[in-house]
Amino acid sequence: MQKGLKIRLYPDNKQINILNIIFGHTRFVYNYFLNYSKENKDYKYTNWSRLLTELKNSEETNFLKEADKFALQNSLKNLSIAYSNFFSKRAKEPVFKKKHNLQSYRTNYTNKNIELYDKGIKLPKLGIVKCKYNKNIKNNKIVNATVKLLKSGIYEASIIYEAETEMLLKTGNSVGIDLRVKKLIKTNDNNKYISELDIDRINNKIKKEQKKLSRCKLHSSNWNKQRKKLAKTYQYKENYMLDNIHKATKAIVTKYDIIYMEDLDIKDLLSKQKLKKHKKKMLTSSLGKITTILEYKCKHYGKELKKIDRYYASSQTCSVCGKTYKVLASEIYKCPHCKLIIDRDYNAAINILNYGIAHN
Numbered sequence: 414m415q416k417g418l419k420i421r422l423y424p425d426n427k428q429i430n431i432l433n434i435i436f437g438h439t440r441f442v443y444n445y446f447l448n449y450s451k452e453n454k455d456y457k458y459t460n461w462s463r464l465l466t467e468l469k470n471s472e473e474t475n476f477l478k479e480a481d482k483f484a485l486q487n488s489l490k491n492l493s494i495a496y497s498n499f500f501s502k503r504a505k506e507p508v509f510k511k512k513h514n515l516q517s518y519r520t521n522y523t524n525k526n527i528e529l530y531d532k533g534i535k536l537p538k539l540g541i542v543k544c545k546y547n548k549n550i551k552n553n554k555i556v557n558a559t560v561k562l563l564k565s566g567i568y569e570a571s572i573i574y575e576a577e578t579e580m581l582l583k584t585g586n587s588v589g590i591d592l593r594v595k596k597l598i599k600t601n602d603n604n605k606y607i608s609e610l611d612i613d614r615i616n617n618k619i620k621k622e623q624k625k626l627s628r629c630k631l632h633s634s635n636w637n638k639q640r641k642k643l644a645k646t647y648q649y650k651e652n653y654m655l656d657n658i659h660k661a662t663k664a665i666v667t668k669y670d671i672i673y674m675e676d677l678d679i680k681d682l683l684s685k686q687k688l689k690k691h692k693k694k695m696l697t698s699s700l701g702k703i704t705t706i707l708e709y710k711c712k713h714y715g716k717e718l719k720k721i722d723r724y725y726a727s728s729q730t731c732s733v734c735g736k737t738y739k740v741l742a743s744e745i746y747k748c749p750h751c752k753l754i755i756d757r758d759y760n761a762a763i764n765i766l767n768y769g770i771a772h773n
């Protein structure tokens with residue numbers, strides 16, 4: 414099973430120059446082949462790859478040799494994936510990469526070209542870059558590394574490595590999980606796992622930084638500083654969410670053997686909600702991450718995730734008498750038949766567990 418580790422990098426000036434060269438060359442390769450494939454209607458990765466070798470050996474473009482060779486190959490692979498997503502209608506047509514887009518490249522592990530030390534990481538072409546991380550990984554388990562320059566000006570490497578599977582003790586317990594817009598995770602033991610208060614706190618900070626940015630003169634040095642500060646706050650929020658999702662899903666797989674969840678169509682769920690665009694984006698990515706991380710953790714720790722029919726009306730059925738009525742926006746479920754009054758998401762989570770047990 415593969416796992417990921419994010420590492421903050423502190424490259425020196427010389428290394429920053431090399432990074433810029435690699436970012437630039439991978440972007441050049443991507444754009445060159447995007448253009449080539451449009452003009453020649455040739456979308457075959459193997460053809461591109463052969464042509465790339467020719468480019469590296471031709472006098473005009475032999476500067477490409479300065480870059481990490483895996484970074485260039487992976488740039489072609491990304492283009493190939495972008496095209497296959499486009500042709501199977503999962504994504505829009507690939508577009509040219511611009512300098513102000515996110516800068517990143519991926520390199521692969523071979524013959525100890527990537528190694529982690531106490532306070533540094535060896536990366537191809539860069540040598541040892543100062544870094545911070547808090548996990549012990551065996552160097553020969555590293556699969557690849559993606560190096561990024563974030564909008565906040567921070568350099569980061571994401572390492573993918575092979576992790577041993579660990580089994581968690583069986584507890585004999587099952588749980589129903591209701592994934593919701595507001596509380597994100599609600600379980601039938603009436604726990605919610607991600608605190609709205611903290612998210613509100615970060616959102617307020619973002620608003621404050623945005624306001625400050627709007628008062629700065631466009632492209633001035635203060636504006637630039639403030640822009641980075643805002644990007645850092647966004648980054649903090651993303652890390653915070655991810656960290657909480659990891660904690661919540663770990664707690665759930667530790668406590669339960671079988672986890673029932675609705676087979677949600679996240680886009681469809683959110684399309685029915687009146688939400689601001691950025692909130693929708695955040696929720697799509699958070700709910701998506703919860704599902705993938707939970708799936709992955711169940712596999713990793715020897716637990717089971719079972720998805721139940723997405724058309725089962727979990728939030729509109731009374732968990733006591735089984736009758737249904739249409740709850741509107743209210744957070745409280747008040748059953749008109751048996752007079753039950755219960756938190757709406759809690760009611761849904763109980764239904765999901767009962768439905769899951771009955772139908773599996």
Ligand SMILES: [Zn+2]
Binds near residue numbers: 733736751752
């Ligand atoms: Zn009832």
